[in-house]
Each structure stands twice: as structure tokens, then as C-alpha cells.
Amino acid sequence: MPDSAHRPINDLQSYWMPFTANQQFKSAPRMLVSAKGMYYKTDTGREVLDGVSGMWCVNAGHNRDPITEAIREQAGQMDYATAFQIGHPLAFEVANRLTAILPENLEHVFFANSGSEAVDTALKIALAYHRARGEGTRTRFIGRERGYHGVGFGGTAVGGIVNNRKQFGNMLGGVDHLPHTHNLEKNAFSRGQPEWGADLADDLERLVALHDASTIAAVIVEPMAGSTGVLVPPVGYLERLRTICDRHGILLIFDEVITGFGRTGAAFGAERFSVKPDLMTMAKGLTNGAVPMSAVATTRGIYDAMMDGPPDVIELFHGYTYSAHPLACAAALASLDLYLEEGLFDRASELASYWEESVHSLKDAKNVIDIRNIGLVAGIELKPRGDDPAKRGYDCFVRCFEEGLLFRQTGDTIALAPPLIIQKSEIDHIVDTLGKILNELQ
Numbered sequence: 001m002p003d004s005a006h007r008p009i010n011d012l013q014s015y016w017m018p019f020t021a022n023q024q025f026k027s028a029p030r031m032l033v034s035a036k037g038m039y040y041k042t043d044t045g046r047e048v049l050d051g052v053s054g055m056w057c058v059n060a061g062h063n064r065d066p067i068t069e070a071i072r073e074q075a076g077q078m079d080y081a082t083a084f085q086i087g088h089p090l091a092f093e094v095a096n097r098l099t100a101i102l103p104e105n106l107e108h109v110f111f112a113n114s115g116s117e118a119v120d121t122a123l124k125i126a127l128a129y130h131r132a133r134g135e136g137t138r139t140r141f142i143g144r145e146r147g148y149h150g151v152g153f154g155g156t157a158v159g160g161i162v163n164n165r166k167q168f169g170n171m172l173g174g175v176d177h178l179p180h181t182h183n184l185e186k187n188a189f190s191r192g193q194p195e196w197g198a199d200l201a202d203d204l205e206r207l208v209a210l211h212d213a214s215t216i217a218a219v220i221v222e223p224m225a226g227s228t229g230v231l232v233p234p235v236g237y238l239e240r241l242r243t244i245c246d247r248h249g250i251l252l253i254f255d256e257v258i259t260g261f262g263r264t265g266a267a268f269g270a271e272r273f274s275v276k277p278d279l280m281t282m283a284k285g286l287t288n289g290a291v292p293m294s295a296v297a298t299t300r301g302i303y304d305a306m307m308d309g310p311p312d313v314i315e316l317f318h319g320y321t322y323s324a325h326p327l328a329c330a331a332a333l334a335s336l337d338l339y340l341e342e343g344l345f346d347r348a349s350e351l352a353s354y355w356e357e358s359v360h361s362l363k364d365a366k367n368v369i370d371i372r373n374i375g376l377v378a379g380i381e382l383k384p385r386g387d388d389p390a391k392r393g394y395d396c397f398v399r400c401f402e403e404g405l406l407f408r409q410t411g412d413t414i415a416l417a418p419p420l421i422i423q424k425s426e427i428d429h430i431v432d433t434l435g436k437i438l439n440e441l442q
């Protein structure tokens with residue numbers, strides 16, 4: 001009999017945890033069992049303040065009654081319906097509600113289930129669009145160093161995080177990368193968008209000269225890079241990417257899986273930074289994290305180019321069993337209602353300066369080498385401990401969790417992105433806890 005047949009149900013070995021040091025975790029597990037508003041509860045009954053909105057997704061706070069109710073009601077009415085050749089009304093409603101708050105050039109919405117799927121969908125739409133217009137040689141993608149676009153082969157290939165790539169061979173061919181925009185010498189302790197770095201976008205001209213525009217389908221970037229430690233775009237940088245893409249007929253994809261739904265102090269990063277992409281991916285906050293759902297928004301031009309063939313032929317051979325899942329649609333509608341009713345995107349914008357002041361008050365805490373912020377996001381970068389990158393960040397993560405504060409640790413950067421319902425007193429608590437722990441840590 002295999003070993004697993006003897007395991008009691010509370011054994012930790014069967015579950016292979018994602019993006020986790022399994023061996024380390026299983027020797028000292030941390031368990032969450034319930035959540036409400038700003039707080040989780042652990043299996044030992046301790047309250048933990050959620051400083052990262054679950055994983056950048058629970059923008060309206062946890063277990064909000066209207067969302068829970070909407071999911072419950074939809075589960076009782078229709079659990080599942082295919083989206084292939086048949087529709088259900090909520091899917092159309094979600095698409096319409098999204099186009100109402102998206103930048104006005106984005107007029108159509110394709111549904112998937114995760115950010116990774118949305119990214120791969122956007123890349124495939126870009127390829128299919130160029131091909132439909134007779135420019136089928138445009139097959140290259142340009143991503144960016146330190147970019148994160150999920151874990152599909154497409155997203156891994158255009159992503160720029162070496163640990164996420166090196167185990168998986170060649171991935172998608174024909175991908176190149178822009179330089180990242182992180183620069184401690186020029187930009188440490190910038191507030192909001194750093195002043196230095198717009199020129200880094202000009203590297204796209206170099207890549208166009210190297211590969212020729214006729215081979216490039218799209219550029220994909222996060223307007224603000226989240227996972228890789230909160231890299232806020234330099235003033236003028238995204239504008240310059242837009243100009244260069246336009247000059248060469250290259251599509252610009254914004255991956256707004258993190259920046260969507262209020263995080264930067266506007267509905268989307270595109271609005272916050274006043275740059276319109278041709279395609280936008282979103283996920284996470286779309287359903288307030290309650291049911292997996294993601295989407296890709298496109299311009300009318302892209303959609304119309306694809307709708308040009310015979311009317312009885314499928315235009316895009318792509319989709320998922322769970323595209324526009326009814327429970328996800330119900331959760332999305334309830335989330336969008338809640339965001340609007342409670343004015344949460346405006347609230348993020350109103351709280352942003354208090355947030356900025358508060359997080360920057362940690363400037364003199366031990367080992368802090370940079371603090372970055374925009375909207376209700378912050379990255380606090382710590383000096384790596386000797387030759388042990390990420391260890392100080394991890395120790396800080398564990399100590400703060402024990403003290404009742406959860407954030408996301410990425411290398412030696414602490415990423416904070418609390419639910420947009422956060423109170424000023426809770427911001428103070430986050431900063432006090434972090435300050436105390438940082439000064440205690442080696």
C-alpha cells in the first residue's frame with residue numbers, strides 16, 4: 001500500500017502547496033480558518049489584520065454579506081451553464097457593467113478564470129488579431145524584467161522573474177524583455193510615481209530595431225508591477241511606451257490583475273496613469289476574490305477585426321469550461337455594486353496621502369532601504385542579510401504574522417495592499433507593528 005493510504009486526514013503531506021517552501025511550512029504551519037472585513041482568524045483563534053487583501057484581491061474586505069448572498073442565491077438558481085454557443089444573462093450584464101467603468105476605448109470583454117488565463121488569452125487575441133488583418137508575421141511578445149503575468153506558459157515567458165522561469169525550459173519562443181524600472185540610486189523613497197526612469201521605455205525602440213516591428217505582436221506590462229515588489233511607473237514612462245507602440249503598430253497590453261478595481265486610487269491603473277492600452281487583463285478584485293474569475297477587455301478595433309469573417313464560423317478558437325461561470329458572474333455583479341455603493345475607488349484615492357505619510361514614517365526603521373507607494377499599495381524594501389537574500393523579509397513576515405499582521409513578502413520587499421475599507425487606526429496599527437518588528441529583527 002502507498003504511504004499516503006495510512007495518512008490521517010489532518011496530515012499535511014498530501015497537499016503540495018503552491019509558491020510555498022513546503023518542507024519549511026509543514027514543519028511549522030500557519031492556518032487561517034475564517035475571515036470578516038479586515039481580519040482573518042487563525043486555527044488557534046488569533047485575529048490577523050489582512051494587510052494584503054488576501055492576495056491583492058479582497059478589495060472590499062472579506063466575506064461581505066451582499067457578495068456572499070449573491071453567490072448563495074445564484075447557486076440555488078443555476079449552478080453552471082456552458083458559455084459555448086449558449087449564453088446566460090449575467091455574463092452579458094457583467095461585460096456591460098465592466099465596459100461602463102473601463103477606459104472608454106475598451107468596449108468588449110472575454111471571460112476566463114484566473115489572471116494567468118487572462119494573460120494567455122490576451123496574448124492569443126493579439127496574435128489572432130494581427131493574423132486576421134493579414135499581419136501574421138507579428139508573433140513576438142515583449143515583456144519586462146521583473147514583470148509577473150501568471151504561470152501559464154505564455155505568462156511565464158513574457159514574465160521577468162527568474163525563479164519563475166528557470167525550472168521550465170524554453171517556454172514560448174520569440175519573447176524579449178524591456179528593462180525593469182527599479183533603481184534605488186535614482187529613486188529610493190520616492191512618493192508616488194518616481195521622477196526618474198521615463199527613458200527606460202525607449203529601450204522598446206532598440207528592440208523594434210533589433211527584431212523589426214513586423215515581427216512584434218504586443219508589449220505586455222503591469223502598469224504598476226505588484227508581485228515583484230511594488231514598482232511604480234516613473235513619470236512619463238507608460239506614455240512613452242504607448243507612443244512607441246502606436247508608432248510601430250504594436251498592441252499595448254496592460255496586465256491589471258493587481259492594479260484593477262481601485263488599488264491605485266482609480267478604477268484601473270490605465271485611468272490613474274492616463275494611458276489607454278489596447279487590451280487589459282483583470283482578475284482578483286473582479287469578484288472581490290470570492291469566486292475565481294478573470295477577464296480580458298479589448299478595443300472595438302480588435303473585436304471588429306475578428307468579427308470580419310463568415311457569420312457562422314467561430315471567430316476565436318479559445319475559451320474555458322468555466323468562462324463566465326454563473327457563480328462568478330453573480331459575485332462580480334455584487335462586487336461591482338459594493339465598490340460603487342461604498343465609493344471604494346474614491347476612498348482609496350482619499351486615503352492615499354494618509355497611507356503615504358504613514359508608510360514613509362518607517363524610513364528610519366532598521367534595514368529599510370526603500371519605500372514605494374501609490375494609491376493603497378506600498379512596498380518596503382529591506383537590506384538583504386549578508387548573502388542570504390529574502391531571509392530578512394521572510395523573518396519579518398513570520399514575526400508580523402505572529403503579532404497579528406499579514407502582508408506579502410517578495411524577496412526582501414514587504415508588499416502591503418490592504419482592503420480599501422481600511423480605517424486610519426488600522427493603517428496606524430500596520431505601521432506600528434512593522435516598525436516594532438523591523439527594529440527587533442537582526
Ligand code: PXG
Binds near residue numbers: 149
Ligand atoms: N498578472 C498579474 C499582474 C498578477 O499579479 C497574475 C497575472 C496571475 O493571476 P492568477 O490568478 O493566475 O494567480 C497575477 C497574480 C504575489 C502574488 O506574490 C501575486 C499574484 C499571485 C500570487 C502571488 O504578490 N498575482
